[in-house]
Amino acid sequence: MKIGELAKRSGLSAYTIRYYERIGLLPYADRDQSSQRDYDASILIWIEFLGRLRTIGMPIRDMLRYAALRERGVGTEMERREILEQHRDRVRIHAAELQACLLVLDTKIAGYAGQEQRMKDYDTPPPERRGKPVGTRSARTRGH
Template structure:
């Protein structure tokens, strides 16, 4: 599929897709007969995972390291798993912080409701 189609389906801009390719987050995408990028379904699945990492706050440098390890093959699975476990703990900590923040907001809202 074209870069425009991949952008539409992934929710990323074509510029971001090119940037991700340039910094090594995605491998060099195949080219069609005209030399244009030709994304495959597997590319979209990888982009979907990258978006989850980004949404959960993984730094780009860590994402690049993960992508590099992935390209190196199965012998890096343990290191990749360890990276994801560490990131999962950071996400859990952030969820706990947000839960506490939400409790404060709920408390304040309840106070305003009592005044009204």
């Protein structure tokens, strides 16, 4: 399979595939006689897995650590598991924050819906409106 075909099948662009190879997320691909990459379908499983890591927001630097361990193969299972577990736990926390925010948002939307035509300059309708310890972002998101 050449890169165009892999791009179609994986959903990544050819640019991204080359980029991933460059940085080490994808293993260096064999080239044919005219130095074009020739892929085995098995790479799709790895790309699919990477896609999942991306969906859950794992930074590329962590995927790289994982990819490096995977290349080393046997004996690296524990470390790989740890990477996965750590990120999973971060995601669970983030997902909970997300749900909390969605809940508040729904209340606000309901507020707007219940107002239809009227409403003054209130930006925060009926419910909620104490407010003291402000701030919602998670530790890993904040940079300082």
